[in-house]
Amino acid sequence: MVILAAFAASLTSPAEPSRNPITPRDLVEIAEISAPTLSPDGKRVAYRVSRPSIERNAVMIQWHVSEVDGTRVTAIGSGGDARFEGSGGLAEQIPVWDPDSRGLRYIARTGGAAAIWHWREGALPQREFVDEADILEFEVADDGKALRYTVGATRKAIADAERHAxxxxxxxxxxxxIMQPIAGGAIVDGKRVMQRLSTEWFERDRLLWDDPRRQETRNLTGAPLASDPIFSVKAPSQGFKVFDASGRTAEIQGEGGTQSVLISSRTGATIPCQIPLCRSSALAALAWESESDALLLFERVGLARERVWRWQTGAPRARLIATTDGSVRTSYRPPRCVGARSRLVCTESAPLTPPRLIAIDLASGERHILADPNFALRARIRAKVIPIESPDGSALLLRPVYASDRLPLVVQYYRCDGFLKGGVGDEIPMLPLVEHGIAILCIEQASGTKGAADASYDRALDIIGRLLDDLDAAGVIDPARVGIGGLSFGSEVALWAIRKTDRFAAATISSGQISESYYWANALPGRGFTDMLQSYWQLGAPNEDGERWRALAPEADVAAISTPLLMQVPESEARYLIKFHTLLKRAGKPAELFAFADEPHVKMQPVHKLAAYARNLDWYRFWLKGEEISDPAKRGQYTRWRKLRAAQSLRVPARGSPVPEASSPGCLRHGAAEQTPLVSND
Structure with missing residues (x-):
């Protein structure tokens, strides 16, 4: 599966020079770039930079405008308080340019109100429209003379509803x-707010989120309008169906191997795209090149990377323009690339390149950096990334540049998009682990597995096992010192791995797991949760489907688990783990559970992200390398962990001995790690 020779030359390297190493705090405070939006004249691009701050325990947002040719960048000003999606991701938005390309509008939350702000060239942004309710979205009329915004329940009505409840x-x-604190399970405007589930899964919104929406129209001219403003539906500049300035359309039709691309003129004439890429299921989006009859075609490569092709209408082939990374497409994220005149402007990142904004020349493919807010961090990175391709998909091996021995390793199985910061959910401090001599194996989730979720878990373990065997055979890793961790599906795989094998010497998870309390807390009629549970896990009620529950719920395998397990989860999800955690502790297993208040599925607060990163780093160093740091504040932590290790040494089978029958070892076959003498390493 792995080309072993690819690693041979990397095993012997000179000693590493002294420098300032990457820390968990560096990862927390990385700047992200989003929402590149082209001005009407095609000469400027607006974008948003968000940077978490440990001191403020907040995410700071700033809007910028860059000339597409890179000659000037203008800092517009603050984007207000960060707003988050229901599961914890930072909410994004697309700004609206003024018709003359000399100003733009956006929504910002300041002083407890989400309002419309307006920036004009040469001036500071001003709050333009504020309502008694938070403004949710807005649009500008076709002639630019009026604006219409949408609101829901007023802030006073929400506050009254909270007080009444x-x-x-x-x-x-x-x-x-019911697993959240009833008096408030999230922080908005510096205070806890009550929430309700707004979907059948775990998206949450404030009280009265489902109140009827209303729209308000405002005059932008200061003079009476000659007629009612017209708000046409704005066609997306990039997607499955796009329009150019002349009214032509290009559309991806059909699905999978049967799809095609069809171009239609204003007169109704159609031109089918005959090149193979237009029929590929990997084709993710289209965009018209500015002032041209050429199409840009965005082709998925894995989950996050995309190839950008330029196809002249009717030509026998397309030309590759660039390959970009960090471009995961979802319904709630704006596109990461926009096509300007003769250039493609993209926010991109790569495994060892933190986010930046670049311009790619469409003729030559040359890249020019427009904004690089993480330049200082990027200059400090000293690591090597080795792509691994296999019939099952792809993976990335991240390891120190300067290393000569077999390395301990931490596995994350889920997604490996963009900059290798912390994996899905930002929980595993990848570069700091590498700084301390621990390699990372990030594996893209295999697609196409049919059946219940445990079939996906088994396939994941099979892929992980074969990759580890190959890395062991290549002399790259120490198979007795391998850890595994993750969030969400990645945490499910990690927990399955330590339930079904004794191969892993340490594990961390960041999400709640399936349990009877998980079921009964969410199975009230009317929500649709039980249907999703049946579809994904093929699982019914615990009192009706006992055999499947014994197979899937982790409590059934407590006796077989010997891997040290650290759980750092949101408070609401910690309640799903109460029985499992208690059984582990009563059985003397090496496990700890930390619960974080006021957090959704993905931790939002920078101080919580830092705490999770730092503790996971300490955990893997302790169990994989026997290392402790001489920080008095962590004395209690290491006292507990030494006791866990002493108790574990009395129970862990010798390396290579069979796993207890209940754990069903499956395809993986290495024993648990042997104990490593404790050393002090700052």
Whole structure:
């Protein structure tokens, strides 16, 4: 599976020179770039930079405008308080340019209100429209003379609803997440707010999120309007169906291997795209090249990388322009690339390149950096990344540049998009682990597995096992010192791995797991949760489907688990782990559970991200290398962990001995790690 010779030359390297190493805090405070939006004249691009701050325990947002040719960057000003999606991701938005390309509008939350702000060239941004309710979205009329915005319940109505619920009790129905603190499970405007489940899964919104929406229209001219403003539906500049300035359309039709691309003129004439890429299921989006009859075609390469092709309408082939990374497409993220005149402007990142904004010349493919807010960090990175391709998909091996021995390793199985910061959810401090001599194996989730979720878990273990065997055979890793961790599906795979094998010497998870409390807390009629559970896990109610519950719920395998397990999860999800954690502790297993208040599925608060990163780093160093740091604040941590290790040494089978029958070892076959003498390493 792995080309072993690719690693041979990398095993012997000179000693590393002294420098300032990458720390967990560096990872937390990395700047992200989003929402590149082209001005109407095609000469400028607006974009947003978000940077977490440990001191403020907040995400700072700034808007910028760059000339597409790179001659000037203008810092517009603050984007207000960060707003987050229901699962914890930072909410994004696309700004709206003024018709003359000399100003733009965006929504910002300041002083407790989400309002429309307007920036004009040469001036500071001003709050333009504020309502009694938070403004959710807005649009500008076709002639640029009017604006229309949408709002829901007023801020006063929401506050009154919260007070009423607190004073009179809360009805427990299908929209209440009973695992959250009822008085408030999230922080908005510096205070806890009550939330309700807004989907059948775990998206959450504030009280009255489902109140009827209303729209308000505002005059932008200061003079009476000659007629009612017209708000046409704005066609996307990039997607499955796009329009050019003349009214032509290009559309991806069909699905998978049967799809095609069809171009239609204003007169109704159609031109089919005959090149193979137009029929590929990897074709993700289209965009018209500015002032040209050429199409840009975006082809998926894995989950995050895309190839950008230029196809002249009717030509027998397309030309590759660039390959970009960090371009995962979702319904709630703006495109990462926009096509300007003769250039493609992209926010991109790569395994060892933190986010930056670049311009790619469409003729030559040359790249020019427009904004690089992580330049200082990028200059400090000293690591090597080795791509691994296999019939099952792809993986990335991240390791020190200067290393000569077999290395301990931490596995993350899920996604490996963009900069290798912390994996999905930003929980595993990848570069700091490499700084301390621990390699990372990031594996892209295999696609196409059919059946219940445990079939996906088994396939994941098979892929992980074969990759580890190949790395062992290549002399790259120490198979007795391998850890595994993850969030969400990655945490499910990690927990399955230590339930079904004794191959891993340490594990970390960042999410709650399936349990009876998970079921009964979410199975009230009317929500749709039980249907999703049946579809994904093929699992019914615990009192009706006992055999499947014994196969899937981790409590059944407590006796077989010997791998040290650190769980750092949101408070609401920690409640799903109560029985599992208690059984582990009562059985004397090496396990710890930390719960983080006021967090959704993905941790939002910078101080919490830092704490999780730092503890995971310490955990893997302790169990994979026997290292402790001489920090008095962590004395209690290491006292507990030494006790866990002493108890574990009495229970762990010798390396290579069979796993207890209940754990079903499956395809993986290495024993647990032997104990390593403790050393002090700062």
């Amino acid at each position: 607190y004073e009179n009790g809360v009805l427990v129905d299908e929209r209440l997440d």
